[in-house]
Amino acid sequence: MTPRITLNHLNFEVTDNNEPKQLLNDLNLTINPGEFVVLLGANGAGKSTFFNTIAGDLTPTSGQLLFNDHDITKQSAQQRTRLISRVYQDPKLGTAADMTVAENILLAMRRGQRRRLFPRRLKQQLPQIKALAKTLPNHLDQQLNRPVSNLSGGQRQTLNFLMATIQKPELLLLDEHTSALDAVSSQALMTFTNQTIRDNQLTCLMITHDLEDALQYGNRLLVLKAGKLIADLNATEKQALTVDTLLDYLN
Numbered sequence: 001m002t003p004r005i006t007l008n009h010l011n012f013e014v015t016d017n018n019e020p021k022q023l024l025n026d027l028n029l030t031i032n033p034g035e036f037v038v039l040l041g042a043n044g045a046g047k048s049t050f051f052n053t054i055a056g057d058l059t060p061t062s063g064q065l066l067f068n069d070h071d072i073t074k075q076s077a078q079q080r081t082r083l084i085s086r087v088y089q090d091p092k093l094g095t096a097a098d099m100t101v102a103e104n105i106l107l108a109m110r111r112g113q114r115r116r117l118f119p120r121r122l123k124q125q126l127p128q129i130k131a132l133a134k135t136l137p138n139h140l141d142q143q144l145n146r147p148v149s150n151l152s153g154g155q156r157q158t159l160n161f162l163m164a165t166i167q168k169p170e171l172l173l174l175d176e177h178t179s180a181l182d183a184v185s186s187q188a189l190m191t192f193t194n195q196t197i198r199d200n201q202l203t204c205l206m207i208t209h210d211l212e213d214a215l216q217y218g219n220r221l222l223v224l225k226a227g228k229l230i231a232d233l234n235a236t237e238k239q240a241l242t243v244d245t246l247l248d249y250l251n
Protein backbone atom coordinates (compact mmCIF):
# COMPACT_ATOMS: atom_id res chain seq x y z
CA MET A 1 0.00 0.00 0.00
CA THR A 2 1.30 3.46 -0.89
CA PRO A 3 1.39 5.53 2.31
CA ARG A 4 -0.76 8.64 2.28
CA ILE A 5 1.94 10.61 4.08
CA THR A 6 5.51 9.85 5.04
CA LEU A 7 7.73 12.00 7.23
CA ASN A 8 11.46 11.40 6.98
CA HIS A 9 13.61 13.05 9.65
CA LEU A 10 11.38 16.11 9.64
CA ASN A 11 12.63 19.09 11.65
CA PHE A 12 11.28 22.57 12.18
CA GLU A 13 13.50 25.02 14.00
CA VAL A 14 13.01 28.68 14.92
CA THR A 15 15.23 31.23 16.61
CA ASP A 16 13.80 32.31 19.92
CA ASN A 17 15.67 34.93 22.01
CA ASN A 18 18.73 34.35 19.80
CA GLU A 19 18.62 30.64 20.69
CA PRO A 20 17.68 27.86 18.25
CA LYS A 21 14.45 26.16 19.28
CA GLN A 22 13.46 22.81 17.81
CA LEU A 23 9.66 22.83 17.50
CA LEU A 24 9.57 19.54 15.55
CA ASN A 25 12.41 17.18 16.30
CA ASP A 26 13.31 14.40 13.86
CA LEU A 27 9.78 13.17 13.14
CA ASN A 28 9.59 9.86 11.30
CA LEU A 29 6.14 8.58 10.50
CA THR A 30 4.03 6.76 7.92
CA ILE A 31 0.26 7.17 7.72
CA ASN A 32 -1.69 4.83 5.46
CA PRO A 33 -4.93 5.55 3.58
CA GLY A 34 -7.99 5.05 5.79
CA GLU A 35 -6.20 5.59 9.09
CA PHE A 36 -7.97 7.82 11.63
CA VAL A 37 -5.13 9.08 13.79
CA VAL A 38 -5.65 10.94 17.06
CA LEU A 39 -2.83 13.34 17.94
CA LEU A 40 -2.37 14.22 21.61
CA GLY A 41 0.10 16.50 23.33
CA ALA A 42 0.21 19.09 26.08
CA ASN A 43 0.01 22.82 25.27
CA GLY A 44 3.11 23.83 23.35
CA ALA A 45 4.04 20.25 22.37
CA GLY A 46 4.12 21.22 18.69
CA LYS A 47 0.80 19.88 17.40
CA SER A 48 -0.23 22.99 15.45
CA THR A 49 3.31 23.36 14.10
CA PHE A 50 3.05 19.74 12.93
CA PHE A 51 -0.27 20.44 11.15
CA ASN A 52 1.11 23.68 9.65
CA THR A 53 4.04 21.73 8.22
CA ILE A 54 1.79 19.06 6.71
CA ALA A 55 -0.60 21.68 5.27
CA GLY A 56 2.27 23.71 3.79
CA ASP A 57 1.87 26.81 5.96
CA LEU A 58 5.39 26.16 7.30
CA THR A 59 8.34 24.70 5.40
CA PRO A 60 10.43 22.22 7.39
CA THR A 61 13.98 23.31 8.21
CA SER A 62 15.15 19.88 7.10
CA GLY A 63 13.74 16.47 6.31
CA GLN A 64 11.23 15.26 3.78
CA LEU A 65 7.45 15.08 3.50
CA LEU A 66 5.95 12.65 0.98
CA PHE A 67 2.29 12.56 -0.09
CA ASN A 68 1.28 9.39 -1.94
CA ASP A 69 5.04 8.87 -2.43
CA HIS A 70 5.50 12.31 -4.08
CA ASP A 71 7.86 14.75 -2.42
CA ILE A 72 5.78 17.79 -1.42
CA THR A 73 8.26 19.25 1.09
CA LYS A 74 8.64 22.47 -0.90
CA GLN A 75 5.05 22.77 -2.16
CA SER A 76 3.01 25.76 -1.00
CA ALA A 77 -0.20 25.45 1.03
CA GLN A 78 -2.09 26.60 -2.08
CA GLN A 79 -0.68 23.70 -4.10
CA ARG A 80 -1.81 21.26 -1.41
CA THR A 81 -5.41 22.46 -1.03
CA ARG A 82 -6.67 19.90 -3.54
CA LEU A 83 -5.24 17.13 -1.38
CA ILE A 84 -5.63 18.40 2.15
CA SER A 85 -8.62 19.89 4.00
CA ARG A 86 -8.43 21.39 7.46
CA VAL A 87 -10.96 22.35 10.10
CA TYR A 88 -9.73 24.79 12.74
CA GLN A 89 -10.71 25.30 16.36
CA ASP A 90 -12.29 28.69 15.66
CA PRO A 91 -15.78 28.30 14.11
CA LYS A 92 -15.36 31.67 12.38
CA LEU A 93 -12.62 30.34 10.09
CA GLY A 94 -13.31 28.49 6.87
CA THR A 95 -16.69 29.90 5.79
CA ALA A 96 -17.89 33.05 3.99
CA ALA A 97 -19.78 34.87 6.77
CA ASP A 98 -22.02 37.05 4.57
CA MET A 99 -23.16 34.21 2.33
CA THR A 100 -25.94 31.79 3.23
CA VAL A 101 -25.37 28.23 4.39
CA ALA A 102 -26.64 26.89 1.02
CA GLU A 103 -24.27 29.18 -0.90
CA ASN A 104 -21.33 28.09 1.23
CA ILE A 105 -22.18 24.43 0.62
CA LEU A 106 -22.39 25.08 -3.12
CA LEU A 107 -19.01 26.80 -3.05
CA ALA A 108 -17.50 23.77 -1.33
CA MET A 109 -19.13 21.42 -3.86
CA ARG A 110 -17.66 23.45 -6.71
CA ARG A 111 -14.23 24.14 -5.22
CA GLY A 112 -11.62 23.89 -7.93
CA GLN A 113 -14.21 24.42 -10.73
CA ARG A 114 -15.40 27.50 -12.55
CA ARG A 115 -17.81 29.48 -10.41
CA ARG A 116 -19.82 31.33 -13.08
CA LEU A 117 -23.66 31.10 -13.27
CA PHE A 118 -23.77 30.94 -9.51
CA PRO A 119 -27.50 31.80 -8.92
CA ARG A 120 -28.67 29.30 -11.54
CA ARG A 121 -26.43 26.61 -10.13
CA LEU A 122 -27.75 27.26 -6.64
CA LYS A 123 -31.32 26.74 -7.85
CA GLN A 124 -30.31 23.60 -9.74
CA GLN A 125 -28.47 22.08 -6.82
CA LEU A 126 -30.78 23.15 -4.01
CA PRO A 127 -32.58 19.75 -3.82
CA GLN A 128 -29.21 18.01 -3.47
CA ILE A 129 -28.08 20.53 -0.84
CA LYS A 130 -31.36 20.10 1.09
CA ALA A 131 -31.04 16.31 1.07
CA LEU A 132 -27.47 16.58 2.27
CA ALA A 133 -28.38 19.07 5.00
CA LYS A 134 -30.95 16.62 6.44
CA THR A 135 -28.10 14.31 7.44
CA LEU A 136 -26.32 17.03 9.43
CA PRO A 137 -26.30 17.48 13.21
CA ASN A 138 -26.94 20.66 15.21
CA HIS A 139 -30.12 21.55 13.20
CA LEU A 140 -28.12 22.98 10.32
CA ASP A 141 -30.78 21.81 7.83
CA GLN A 142 -33.14 24.47 9.22
CA GLN A 143 -30.65 27.25 8.51
CA LEU A 144 -29.96 26.86 4.78
CA ASN A 145 -31.09 30.37 3.82
CA ARG A 146 -29.49 32.21 6.73
CA PRO A 147 -26.18 34.04 6.46
CA VAL A 148 -23.43 32.07 8.12
CA SER A 149 -22.72 34.98 10.49
CA ASN A 150 -26.09 34.24 12.17
CA LEU A 151 -25.27 30.62 13.04
CA SER A 152 -24.36 29.26 16.45
CA GLY A 153 -20.79 28.02 16.94
CA GLY A 154 -21.97 24.40 16.71
CA GLN A 155 -23.84 25.01 13.46
CA ARG A 156 -20.94 26.93 11.96
CA GLN A 157 -18.47 24.20 12.87
CA THR A 158 -20.81 21.56 11.41
CA LEU A 159 -20.82 23.59 8.18
CA ASN A 160 -17.03 23.88 8.29
CA PHE A 161 -16.70 20.13 8.70
CA LEU A 162 -19.15 19.45 5.87
CA MET A 163 -17.33 21.88 3.57
CA ALA A 164 -13.97 20.31 4.39
CA THR A 165 -15.17 16.78 3.63
CA ILE A 166 -17.72 17.26 0.82
CA GLN A 167 -15.11 16.55 -1.86
CA LYS A 168 -13.56 13.67 0.08
CA PRO A 169 -10.06 15.07 0.64
CA GLU A 170 -7.10 12.71 0.54
CA LEU A 171 -6.13 13.97 3.99
CA LEU A 172 -8.34 15.61 6.59
CA LEU A 173 -6.75 17.65 9.39
CA LEU A 174 -9.01 18.32 12.39
CA ASP A 175 -7.41 20.88 14.69
CA GLU A 176 -9.42 20.67 17.96
CA HIS A 177 -12.50 21.23 15.81
CA THR A 178 -15.06 20.58 18.57
CA SER A 179 -13.26 22.27 21.47
CA ALA A 180 -15.04 25.64 21.23
CA LEU A 181 -18.52 24.04 21.34
CA ASP A 182 -20.85 23.21 24.22
CA ALA A 183 -20.97 19.57 25.31
CA VAL A 184 -24.11 18.64 23.35
CA SER A 185 -23.04 20.31 20.06
CA SER A 186 -19.53 18.94 20.46
CA GLN A 187 -20.76 15.38 20.93
CA ALA A 188 -23.15 15.67 17.97
CA LEU A 189 -20.38 16.93 15.70
CA MET A 190 -17.92 14.29 16.94
CA THR A 191 -20.43 11.50 16.20
CA PHE A 192 -21.01 12.94 12.71
CA THR A 193 -17.25 13.31 12.20
CA ASN A 194 -16.65 9.67 13.06
CA GLN A 195 -19.50 8.50 10.81
CA THR A 196 -18.29 10.59 7.85
CA ILE A 197 -14.71 9.37 8.21
CA ARG A 198 -15.81 5.73 8.40
CA ASP A 199 -18.40 5.93 5.59
CA ASN A 200 -15.93 7.56 3.19
CA GLN A 201 -12.81 5.79 4.49
CA LEU A 202 -11.13 9.17 4.88
CA THR A 203 -7.56 9.46 6.10
CA CYS A 204 -7.64 11.77 9.08
CA LEU A 205 -5.39 13.32 11.69
CA MET A 206 -7.28 14.80 14.64
CA ILE A 207 -5.82 16.96 17.41
CA THR A 208 -7.84 16.89 20.61
CA HIS A 209 -7.40 17.70 24.29
CA ASP A 210 -10.50 15.66 25.15
CA LEU A 211 -9.15 12.38 26.51
CA GLU A 212 -12.54 10.62 26.35
CA ASP A 213 -12.78 11.46 22.63
CA ALA A 214 -9.16 10.35 22.18
CA LEU A 215 -10.04 6.96 23.66
CA GLN A 216 -13.34 6.58 21.82
CA TYR A 217 -12.43 7.63 18.29
CA GLY A 218 -9.76 6.73 15.77
CA ASN A 219 -7.73 3.60 15.11
CA ARG A 220 -4.28 4.94 15.95
CA LEU A 221 -2.91 7.36 18.53
CA LEU A 222 0.21 9.54 18.47
CA VAL A 223 1.60 11.53 21.37
CA LEU A 224 3.82 14.54 20.74
CA LYS A 225 5.99 15.94 23.53
CA ALA A 226 8.37 18.89 23.10
CA GLY A 227 8.38 18.34 19.33
CA LYS A 228 9.11 14.60 19.53
CA LEU A 229 6.82 11.67 18.86
CA ILE A 230 6.91 9.70 22.11
CA ALA A 231 4.12 7.21 21.39
CA ASP A 232 2.58 5.61 18.32
CA LEU A 233 -0.14 3.13 19.30
CA ASN A 234 -2.06 0.91 16.90
CA ALA A 235 -5.78 0.10 17.20
CA THR A 236 -5.27 -2.83 19.58
CA GLU A 237 -2.87 -0.92 21.81
CA LYS A 238 -5.21 2.07 21.75
CA GLN A 239 -8.16 -0.04 22.87
CA ALA A 240 -6.26 -1.05 25.98
CA LEU A 241 -5.69 2.59 27.03
CA THR A 242 -7.39 4.37 29.92
CA VAL A 243 -7.55 8.05 30.83
CA ASP A 244 -4.88 7.40 33.48
CA THR A 245 -2.43 5.83 31.03
CA LEU A 246 -3.03 8.72 28.63
CA LEU A 247 -2.31 11.19 31.43
CA ASP A 248 0.97 9.34 32.11
CA TYR A 249 1.99 9.92 28.48
CA LEU A 250 1.07 13.59 28.68
CA ASN A 251 2.91 14.25 31.94
Ligand SMILES: Nc1ncnc2c1ncn2[C@@H]1O[C@H](COP(=O)(O)OP(=O)(O)OP(=O)(O)O)[C@@H](O)[C@H]1O
Nearest residue numbers: 014015016023041042043044045046047048049050
Ligand atom coordinates in the same frame (compact mmCIF):
# COMPACT_ATOMS: atom_id res chain seq x y z
N1 LIG B 1 7.63 31.32 15.48
C1 LIG B 1 7.87 30.85 16.72
N2 LIG B 1 8.94 31.27 17.42
C2 LIG B 1 9.20 30.79 18.65
N3 LIG B 1 8.44 29.86 19.26
C3 LIG B 1 7.36 29.43 18.62
C4 LIG B 1 7.01 29.88 17.32
N4 LIG B 1 5.87 29.26 16.93
C5 LIG B 1 5.53 28.45 17.95
N5 LIG B 1 6.41 28.54 18.96
C6 LIG B 1 6.40 27.75 20.20
O1 LIG B 1 6.50 26.41 19.82
C7 LIG B 1 5.82 25.57 20.73
C8 LIG B 1 4.85 24.69 19.96
O2 LIG B 1 3.73 25.47 19.53
P1 LIG B 1 2.42 24.79 18.92
O3 LIG B 1 1.43 25.89 18.70
O4 LIG B 1 2.78 23.95 17.76
O5 LIG B 1 1.96 23.88 20.13
P2 LIG B 1 0.59 23.07 20.32
O6 LIG B 1 0.97 21.68 20.72
O7 LIG B 1 -0.27 23.20 19.13
O8 LIG B 1 -0.06 23.82 21.56
P3 LIG B 1 -1.60 24.05 21.97
O9 LIG B 1 -2.12 22.76 22.50
O10 LIG B 1 -1.49 25.09 23.03
O11 LIG B 1 -2.34 24.54 20.75
C9 LIG B 1 5.18 26.49 21.73
O12 LIG B 1 5.99 26.56 22.85
C10 LIG B 1 5.12 27.82 21.01
O13 LIG B 1 5.15 28.90 21.91
